[in-house]
Amino acid sequence: xxxxxxxxxxxxxxxxxxxxxxxxxxxxxxxxxxxxxxxxxxxxxxxxxxxxxxxxxxxxxxxxxxxxxxxxxxxxxxxxxxxxxxxxxxxxxxxxxxxxxxxxxxxxxxxxxxxxxxxxxxxxxxxxxxxxxxxxxxxxxxxxxxxxxxxxxxxxxxxxxxxxxxxxxxxxxxxxxxxxxxxxxxxxxxxxxxxxxxxxxxxxxxxxxxxxxxxxxxxxxxxxxxxxxxxxxxxxxxxxxxxxxxxxxxxxxxxxxxxxxxxxxxxxxxxxxxxxxxxxxxxxxxxxxxxxxxxxxxxxxxxxxxxxxxxxxxxxxxxxxxxxxxxxxxxxxxxxxxxxxxxxxxxxxxxxxxxxxxxxxxxxxxxxxxxxxxxxxxxxxxxxxxxx
Numbered sequence: 001x002x003x004x005x006x007x008x009x010x011x012x013x014x015x016x017x018x019x020x021x022x023x024x025x026x027x028x029x030x031x032x033x034x035x036x037x038x039x040x041x042x043x044x045x046x047x048x049x050x051x052x053x054x055x056x057x058x059x060x061x062x063x064x065x066x067x068x069x070x071x072x073x074x075x076x077x078x079x080x081x082x083x084x085x086x087x088x089x090x091x092x093x094x095x096x097x098x099x100x101x102x103x104x105x106x107x108x109x110x111x112x113x114x115x116x117x118x119x120x121x122x123x124x125x126x127x128x129x130x131x132x133x134x135x136x137x138x139x140x141x142x143x144x145x146x147x148x149x150x151x152x153x154x155x156x157x158x159x160x161x162x163x164x165x166x167x168x169x170x171x172x173x174x175x176x177x178x179x180x181x182x183x184x185x186x187x188x189x190x191x192x193x194x195x196x197x198x199x200x201x202x203x204x205x206x207x208x209x210x211x212x213x214x215x216x217x218x219x220x221x222x223x224x225x226x227x228x229x230x231x232x233x234x235x236x237x238x239x240x241x242x243x244x245x246x247x248x249x250x251x252x253x254x255x256x257x258x259x260x261x262x263x264x265x266x267x268x269x270x271x272x273x274x275x276x277x278x279x280x281x282x283x284x285x286x287x288x289x290x291x292x293x294x295x296x297x298x299x300x301x302x303x304x305x306x307x308x309x310x311x312x313x314x315x316x317x318x319x320x321x322x323x324x325x326x327x328x329x330x331x332x333x334x335x336x337x338x339x340x341x342x343x344x345x346x347x348x349x350x351x352x353x354x355x356x357x358x359x360x361x362x363x364x365x366x367x368x369x370x371x372x373x374x375x376x377x378x379x380x381x382x383x384x385x386x387x388x
Contacts, residue, residue, distance in 0.1 A: 013088035016081075027085060034078040041075030060114055066107040073100035112298075119302055119313055130197075134190050141183050148176055220299075222250070222312040224273065229253075238295060238318045240287030258284035258292065269299065273309045276301045282319065294323035354379050 020026040048068040052061055077100055080093040151173060159166050218235030222228075229250065233243040239256055246252050254262060261283035272279040278300035284292045299314030340347055346363030350356055356374045364371055367382060374382070 013090055015084065015086050015088050017085045020085075031082050031085060034081040038075040038078040038082075041071050041078070045069075045071040045075070063107070063110060063114065066103070066110055070100065070103040070107045073103050076100070115315075116300070116302060130190070130194055134187065134194070137183065137187060137190075141180065141187070144176065144180055144183070148173065148180070151176075217315045217317045219315050220248075220313065222299075223310070224312060225310050235316060238293075238316055239285055240289075240293065256285045256287075258286065260284075265297070269312075272299060272301060273312065276304055276309050282323075293318055293320040295319065348374075350379060 017027055020030070045068040048064050048071070052058060052064045052068075058064065073096070077093070077097050080089075080096055084090060084093055151169065154169075216234070218238050219232045220235050221230040227250070229248040231239075231248045236243045236246070239253070254266075257265065265281045265283045268279040268281045271277075278298070280296075280298050282294060282296050285295050286292055295316050296319045297314060297316040299312050301309045301311070302313050303309075303311035340358070341360050343360055343362060346366045347360045348356055348363050349358040355376055355378055357376075359371055359374050361371070364374070367374075369382070
């Protein structure tokens with residue numbers, strides 16, 4: 001039983017340090033890098049947990065716990081990378097990476113549907129309009145108070161000679177007082193609503209910026225009627241610019257997109273605007289140092305007027321490392337397939353049950369079979385079975 005567990009944990013593998021030829025400089029480079037990354041991840045996760053516990057009223061609270069969990073899992077994968085330098089427990093390392101992948105995917109699926117809720121909060125323009133309306137109501141109230149004082153003075157002067165008019169004026173004054181009280185009550189309510197909206201907007205903006213920073217994603221906002229755009233600092237970095245150094249326009253963005261990718265992503269954006277829907281796409285951008293980077297973008301129409309799209313918002317993320325790994329894997333598979341098919345000797349791949357899963361033409365010529373005759377057949381099916 002113990003040997004089975006040792007085989008499962010260690011297996012017929014060698015420590016990862018052998019891949020580095022146990023060169024001290026290279027081993028220490030990977031050890032320190034992975035250790036510092038793991039420490040940073042756990043510090044970030046601890047900060048998120050501390051923030052949520054100190055602020056029990058924070059909205060989207062489950063998202064913070066999800067981010068803390070997946071960041072801690074990422075740190076565990078880097079810590080296991082240090083461990084496997086000397087101990088080849090690759091099954092354990094792979095299991096932790098699988099758990100991290102599931103937690104990361106679940107976190108992403110929980111984050112995306114909540115973006116519209118955050119983006120639907122009142123903006124600064126709406127708050128300014130509300131404040132302007134309150135100022136106008138305050139002016140009306142002051143004017144009403146001035147009119148009331150003038151009316152009260154007139155009533156006192158005519159009190160002795162015009163009793164009937166005093167009674168009618170008294171009724172009018174009572175109605176005016178009720179209106180003023182109603183205005184004052186409405187003003188207090190509006191002030192409270194305005195303050196609550198300001199606080200909520202500030203809290204939401206801070207949480208959104210924290211979530212985007214944790215995911216290393218940039219956000220953008222495009223007013224389609226005016227053509228103006230707003231990019232977050234992370235968006236400018238993903239595009240290869242220093243923050244606040246370029247104009248936030250569609251023309252600036254288009255000049256950085258690869259000419260082969262620009263028509264396709266432009267069609268996706270135009271279709272989303274026309275259908276008042278969303279789009280997802282990947283494309284390459286050129287940085288100022290002439291290096292090309294892959295970007296994954298997502299956008300959605302969030303505001304319409306008279307059946308026309310008015311506002312498009314979205315996020316983007318640098319996926320250069322993942323894209324390069326994908327292209328490298330494809331090239332490796334192509335090279336293996338070429339070597340396998342063009343080998344001067346017969347070559348084949350069998351599964352654990354002994355069935356052919358891949359054969360080259362040289363082997364087929366040697367055995368006198370066609371590839372389709374061997375695939376999925378047991379290797380003993382072409383072996384002479386009678387004893388000598």
